[in-house]
Amino acid sequence: xxxxxxxxxxxxxxxxxxxxxxxxxxxxxxxxxxxxxxxxxxxxxxxxxxxxxxxxxxxxxxxxxxxxxxxxxxxxxxxxxxxxxxxxxxxxxxxxxxxxxxxxxxxxxxxxxxxxxxxxxxxxxxxxxxxxxxxxxxxxxxxxxxxxxxxxxxxxxxxxxxxxxxxxxxxxxxxxxxxxxxxxxxxxxxxxxxxxxxxxxxxxxxxxxxxxxxxxxxxxxxxxxxxxxxxxxxxxxxxxxxxxxxxxxxxxxxxxxxxxxxxxxxxxxxxxxxxxxxxxxxxxxxxxxxxxxxxxxxxxxxxxxxxxxxxxxxx
Amino acid sequence: xxxxxxxxxxxxxxxxxxxxxxxxxxxxxxxxxxxxxxxxxxxxxxxxxxxxxxxxxxxxxxxxxxxxxxxxxxxxxxxxxxxxxxxxxxxxxxxxxxxxxxxxxxxxxxxxxxxxxxxxxxxxxxxxxxxxxxxxxxxxxxxxxxxxxxxxxxxxxxxxxxxxxxxxxxxxxxxxxxxxxxxxxxxxxxxxxxxxxxxxxxxxxxxxxxxxxxxxxxxxxxxxxxxxxxxxxxxxxxxxxxxxxxxxxxxxxxxxxxxxxxxxxxxxxxxxxxxxxxxxxxxxxxxxxxxxxxx
Numbered sequence: 001x002x003x004x005x006x007x008x009x010x011x012x013x014x015x016x017x018x019x020x021x022x023x024x025x026x027x028x029x030x031x032x033x034x035x036x037x038x039x040x041x042x043x044x045x046x047x048x049x050x051x052x053x054x055x056x057x058x059x060x061x062x063x064x065x066x067x068x069x070x071x072x073x074x075x076x077x078x079x080x081x082x083x084x085x086x087x088x089x090x091x092x093x094x095x096x097x098x099x100x101x102x103x104x105x106x107x108x109x110x111x112x113x114x115x116x117x118x119x120x121x122x123x124x125x126x127x128x129x130x131x132x133x134x135x136x137x138x139x140x141x142x143x144x145x146x147x148x149x150x151x152x153x154x155x156x157x158x159x160x161x162x163x164x165x166x167x168x169x170x171x172x173x174x175x176x177x178x179x180x181x182x183x184x185x186x187x188x189x190x191x192x193x194x195x196x197x198x199x200x201x202x203x204x205x206x207x208x209x210x211x212x213x214x215x216x217x218x219x220x221x222x223x224x225x226x227x228x229x230x231x232x233x234x235x236x237x238x239x240x241x242x243x244x245x246x247x248x249x250x251x252x253x254x255x256x257x258x259x260x261x262x263x264x265x266x267x268x269x270x271x272x273x274x275x276x277x278x279x280x281x282x283x284x285x286x287x288x289x290x291x292x293x294x295x296x297x298x299x300x301x302x303x304x305x306x307x308x309x310x311x312x313x314x315x
Numbered sequence: 316x317x318x319x320x321x322x323x324x325x326x327x328x329x330x331x332x333x334x335x336x337x338x339x340x341x342x343x344x345x346x347x348x349x350x351x352x353x354x355x356x357x358x359x360x361x362x363x364x365x366x367x368x369x370x371x372x373x374x375x376x377x378x379x380x381x382x383x384x385x386x387x388x389x390x391x392x393x394x395x396x397x398x399x400x401x402x403x404x405x406x407x408x409x410x411x412x413x414x415x416x417x418x419x420x421x422x423x424x425x426x427x428x429x430x431x432x433x434x435x436x437x438x439x440x441x442x443x444x445x446x447x448x449x450x451x452x453x454x455x456x457x458x459x460x461x462x463x464x465x466x467x468x469x470x471x472x473x474x475x476x477x478x479x480x481x482x483x484x485x486x487x488x489x490x491x492x493x494x495x496x497x498x499x500x501x502x503x504x505x506x507x508x509x510x511x512x513x514x515x516x517x518x519x520x521x522x523x524x525x526x527x528x529x530x531x532x533x534x535x536x537x538x539x540x541x542x543x544x545x546x547x548x549x550x551x552x553x554x555x556x557x558x559x560x561x562x563x564x565x566x567x568x569x570x571x572x573x574x575x576x577x578x579x580x581x582x583x584x585x586x587x588x589x590x591x592x593x594x595x596x597x598x599x600x601x602x603x604x605x606x607x608x609x610x
Contacts, residue, residue: 041491149358179517179561180558186563206491207563209563209565210563236565237566246493247493250495252523254520254523254562254564256523257523257543262503263500264496265494265495265500266493
């Protein structure tokens with residue numbers, strides 16, 4: 001087992017109180033597995049990604065543990081976490097478009113970055129990686145501004161994995177890209193796993209159809225908690241959690257016309273995480289809600305590899 | 316209703332405007348009454364520039380845009396008929412004013428003589444048309460409303476003017492999947508009532524869900540246009556095919572998709588000609604006519 005997260009709680013400190021962005025999430029990612037994390041804005045998916053590598057100033061580690069390759073990650077301790085960053089866990093950020101130093105040629109910048117981590121640049125390895133994502137070595141002689149969005153995104157992917165981390169976190173890396181570039185970037189990402197560059201991956205996106213294309217397992221989050229986790233095919237074909245079902249039903253796909261099949265959204269909005277609803281957090285939007293939903297449904301395994309946090313998961 | 320004829324837009328770029336960039340190149344299409352036309356293209360394809368030209372926010376360099384046969388002239392009379400809604404609902408509203416101030420501004424500018432009771436009725440009707448509960452949205456600040464609610468408020472604002480054409484530029488791209496569809500359904504309802512909608516998007520599945528006709532743009536040129544069914548089920552231009560094969564779908568992994576044969580497309584600006592491929596279905600594909608690459 002590559003990554004094991006148990007009952008992780010990370011809150012944001014605000015003037016109004018704690019925002020419970022991540023409130024008790026447990027899951028595992030196996031060797032060679034790509035875990036897709038999907039959910040709407042504010043469900044805690046980005047917080048989850050950031051927690052695994054670096055908590056920013058407003059984030060506080062409240063409880064829970066993260067274990068990577070059998071070793072406990074000191075995620076609450078910024079300094080002790082440093083040796084793990086980029087060597088063990090690495091991140092391709094949401095802001096890749098502006099992640100590179102605009103005043104340096106890319107090759108020089110990569111050298112500087114590696115030196116800051118005390119590693120010498122291995123030119124052959126770098127060129128191999130560029131080839132893996134479909135970039136020519138010419139890019140090393142260019143400035144970031146001379147690259148297109150998709151090229152920048154792939155360059156950042158190469159940089160973040162140069163130290164061969166075990167776990168790679170990719171946070172919404174394709175949301176600013178066009179469909180064909182999106183496909184190239186997502187395929188290159190899966191290539192990192194297939195080529196053994198990284199052992200496992202957490203792929204965060206709001207787009208379930210994209211996750212379905214590259215992830216082995218999909219975890220759907222809602223309001224800081226896990227709603228459902230199952231193999232990608234199962235999530236799409238036979239979801240058990242009412243939220244997952246509604247979310248998938250609201251996706252227009254090529255082939256669906258409003259005149260033939262009118263899709264519906266999910267009424268209401270996600271709860272405030274300052275003082276969230278006790279019990280199931282989806283219950284005021286849920287068509288299946290009943291008395292028992294005032295108690296929090298535990299995440300339980302309904303069949304091997306399929307975890308659902310709903311009292312009616314068997315229905 | 317709205318007709319574009321060989322519309323071209325050239326921007327001056329670089330220091331002192333020394334070089335030019337053709338953002339929109341000889342685009343011709345029309346939007347009829349009670350019809351949704353989706354304008355699909357990637358970033359930089361000129362789709363938003365077209366929207367801005369139709370709304371009179373940017374002057375046209377060449378060609379003509381006519382509405383009901385008359386050239387577009389920005390002004391009150393034109394904006395009674397044509398309105399636009401844009402991508403970011405959070406920056407459209409002034410955060411220190413309540414969201415319904417946009418309606419008060421419409422009333423001041425266009426309907427100063429309408430009595431209070433009459434105005435309230437009209438406002439309620441417009442809000443119900445976009446499936447908003449007036450009690451829930453009026454008197455709120457923008458940050459208290461969701462993105463989907465804000466976008467629908469803007470559509471309601473346009474409806475108060477009895478518009479006939481709505482230019483919707485990426486209006487759902489900042490919304491969550493669960494609220495996005497509600498906004499799309501509102502557009503579908505409006506179409507039933509005879510409104511024309513120009514739906515600008517980069518998302519092919521959303522365009523397919525809504526539109527009767529589709530226009531695919533690439534580098535400012537139309538590469539394929541026709542009835543949505545024809546364009547999506549029998550795409551003829553290699554670029555359209557490539558776009559369609561890259562769309563992530565549920566139930567259909569990318570690996571299963573048929574590979575698209577390589578084509579370098581004709582060189583940008585080389586042809587600009589459209590060839591008829593079927594009823595109302597026009598394609599700029601070299602294979603249907605004289606191929607500059609093969610000849």
